[in-house]
Amino acid sequence: MITLDIVGKIVSGDFSGVIIRQKTGVDLELGELLVTREDNDYFIMQIYDISYGSQIPERIRSLAAGLKLEEQSNLSFIDDEISNFILVSLKPTLFVTPNRYHLPKRLPKFFSTIERITEADIKFLEKPNQPLYFGKIRSGSRVLDIDVFLKGDDVITHHVLISASTGKGKSNLVKVLTYNLLNESYAGLLIIDPHDEYYGRTKKGLKNHPNANNKVIYYSTSPTPGSNTLVLDIKTIKPWHLNGIVSLTEAQLECIYLFYNRDREKWIENIVLAENDDVVNTQTLAVLKRKFNNIFGISSDGNALHFRSGLFSNNSGITTIQNVIDYLQNGKTVIVDTSKLGGEVELLIGGIFAEGIFSKYKDLSSKGALYDKPCVSIIIEEAPRVLGKDVLDKGANIFGTIAREGRKFRVGLVAITQLPSLIPKEILANMNTKIIMGTEMSNERSALIESSSQDISEESRNIASLDIGEALLTSTFSKLAIPLKIPLFEDLFNQKVPYKEKTIPRGVDFD
């Protein structure tokens, strides 16, 4: 047995927390993982609190400290390390035997020695089929060279929540997750990207993956050469695409469906071009025209349609929705750059694609053909914009529907947010994997802790103190909550030089 790294001994505690006395000269930190061994088995425990302990009564300690400060005396027994020490509270998280591991059902032996964890102690974490890579195991701020994977298909279809304050590394994490998924074929990804940060237009991004040519599809209102223009023919927009995203009164909805039932794909065009109609209230029509002008950028000058932005058209992009659906069901990663769009339009576009793939998969499910397809993940930033209590109270939208029933149809959400507390509890609880990063606000931490798959009630302090790139992974698909260090995306490129394929240009003549 290797006992080089002994850090303390168990001195008291109960099942909710084991107290150890820290060995002199050792510095333990919050979140660190420790082990205590018993023959071939061992417990893994995590530090959730640190405090002072002393055999000298408080009264005397204060007096001695005062005397020392005023340099009145030299009371060496007062700062004797034997009488004064550090107590560390641990939560037993796992009991490991040579052939299995599970939550501890008993306590380690009293006075057991405690060691720092080593890589060998966590070798049992295997790489599953359809792996989804999260990062490396972290013990406090020390990074262990053990990669953390969960079974991606399960994780993706059961929704993921990524939560942290601004600047703690949410976007970096999404880049790492999605970059590694480009090596796999079990999932299609739809990334709604309001900061145009994932494709890598000006720096490194998903486009730099060796499989990017085959797997990454980029839509933008100002496309780079070779990428697709984000443009939708208004004939492909359906009234229900507006559900829960554009606020409409009963009368307005009635008007919309009146036109839709009569004119089908020309409903938007005909509403915009409509003269005063006998059937519809003039006021309602006028409001709708104004709304459509805001959302779609369409107005009429005389009797022709006028398009203000390039996003909607009546002669381009008739296959855009269908193409995006096809890309997704073929396991591609579709990045939609919405950085130039207003919030409402961004959600409308994201919702249209989300609704498209969700309906497609629902349909496939009814035909029994769903399991031939990759699962699909929809990544959405600032998720409370569509999953917030106040938003959902006003009316259901497609993202809410997917959060509730997407699992049955193998469509999952990755909801990114700084404010998880705005999302209704039952939706939070439905997000079966949570990646929790640094969060200062305590009400946000409680929302996360209450809805986690593991009991992380002791972790609040840890979560508050997580540094950039550090995370706590809790998941229905993991036996324990795993402390993580997410690699910096840019560092993925230092590991190996990506192999660049040389293709021969065809269709032109060299002399």
Place this chain on the structure above:
Amino acid sequence: MADLHLGGWREDTLREIGIKSFEKAIDISIEEKVDFILISGDLFDSSNPTIDVMASAARKLYQLKEKNIEVYVIEGSHDFSPTGRTILKVFQEAGLLKKVTSVDDVDGKLRLRGIKDSKTGISIYGVSGIRGSLEKATYDVLDRANLEESEGNKIFMFHSAIQEFKPSSLAHMEAIPISYLPKSFLYYAGGHIHDNGEFELDGYKNVVFPGALFPNNIDELLIFRGGGFYIVSYENDKITKKYVPIKIYPVIILEIPIDRMTSFSIEEKIKEITLNKDFTDSIVITKFKGKLEGNISSINFKKINEYLEKKGARLVKRDTRELILKEYKEVKNISFTKEKLEEDIISRHKDQIAIKGCATDTIPFVKNFMELLSREKKEGEKKDDYYTNILRDSLEYLRKLKLLGGLDEDNLS
């Protein structure tokens, strides 16, 4: 114009109409005194058409040469060959047309040279189209900035479906995004899409697909019935486009509802619905619809065809896809053309094979490879040469896609 597919169609009548359509389009162009003609790919249905087809085309192109009307071309997915040995090369050497696809490699970027038309001063550039959208590799390294910065009026010719403009019926077709093309040209002369259409998006104005000059298969015959080309004028900084339809013979679609009829009553039905119709010099497509008692061979197609031909039809083709046969389940969405059928079958089975590290998607790969392997022996090609050529072309294709792995091709041959 684009997608003439001269030499296409198996039936002599239809193949001849294809050639007549070309002749008519050229005659109109001469009459209208055009300055030059652009053919955006697939002038021919293959890179080595039959002598008869080549001769008809040469005769017509020579007339243009005599009238001093230049013809600028690019190759299309059908008349392109990776070997470069194509009929277009022969015609270019003979001075009958000019390919606008010459490039220089400048620091790894491809710089199109273009040709400046001497009459109008307009510069014309182009990139050919290749099956499976392999021209993407060219667009990836095309020096767009150089093209955009070059002076004067410019036209860009291409033979690719454009992602943003393809019609919903072709949603699954391989396409390139418009962002691959240089911006701010005067005119973008497109080919490959057989339907005609005019588009504009952001920096791209006057993107035009003339569509095929004559339909290329029965589906197109049913939908388009004919084809055409554009006459475009540029005056006072303004582009005016005029679509010129070409009609050689009328295409008539005869819908024949035959719900539970006997063969005899079907014939009677046809007589009834054609009673007052004139079929002189027309192409008739008989479209049978409904439930059929018994088997398809119980319909006497020969007799029906003869009857319609007697009424003046030049050719009768039949479409029985909407027939529901009693013995079989309704066969839905089965495509009629050989290519589409193949594609359906490939896409249904593609997930059973994983081509690791293949640079192309499975469907275009399988199609291209099958095409290479199924080439027939050319006129005058020796049997041994035919074998080695097929082998060489296939290996070259596999090598290009890096699928040969560690195999040494010398061992293979």
